[in-house]
Amino acid sequence: MDETVVTEDGVRLWACRAGQGVPVVFCHGGPGLWDTLDDVAALLAGGAAVHRWDQRGCGRSQRCGPYSVGRSVADLDAVRRHFGLDGMVLLGHSWGAQLALRYALDHPRRVRGLVYVAGTGIDPDAPWHDDYSRDLRARLGDHLERWAELKNRERTPAEDRELSVLQWSADFTGDRALEQAERMATPWLGVNFACNAAINAENAREWGSPELRARCATLEVPVLIVDGDRDIRPRWAVDSLERALPRVTRVVLAGAGHLPWTEDPDGFREAVSAFLAQVSPATQAPRG
Structure with a gap:
């Protein structure tokens, strides 16, 4: 059932909850997209209470700023409070x-x-x-010319969708990449390009700082990193995070792209389910 989360500044966010088990809150990719993690929720069915939401200005949530990393963190906490979660597992994809x-x-x-x-x-x-x-240009292959033509001019809403489908197809591997990207874009809820630009600009200024690395080094929360080895975003970029975190496990799924649960659903489910069992209240030691 759809629910409405109201943030402290009055913005309405779409959310839903399904399943029983360890409380898991999803954070979808973007910035500026909406929750497309239906398949992940299905893979975890039976072992997790999954909470999904569309970020501010995105999808089924109210299209209203301001857009920033700090505001996104506050909105995520509003989702936590709405569902009455004292503690939760976070599952975030991409952004x-x-x-x-x-x-x-x-x-x-x-x-x-x-x-x-x-x-x-x-x-x-x-x-x-x-x-x-x-890597994106190489993966686009025969679609590169059309993608570049759309990207470099003003577009209609239908062309926004076409551009997104072409670009997202590069996130999948195999012959069904375009079909899988079409499925991801259905229903089409529109990209919030203003949100995308604002948060990406902030990350470009602040990500990679020594302060961020130092904070990661003191994080005592257990972390599972899941990669696909055929993601067009280079996996070596995650090495510094893995090195910085004191309680981390990393699983690399062979033959999988940027949405690794698509190409290796069994491997993804096995890795995440084992982690959820490890951090569930029944098995996790009390934290002082």
């Missing part, structure tokens, strides 16, 4: 992995564990983005 990490750094006592899926680490943005841009 959502960064958001979940930032929340865990700000509120570690509210987080039982963090599942960091296909994030981009804590290094500065520019080095990995050069490799990403090269």
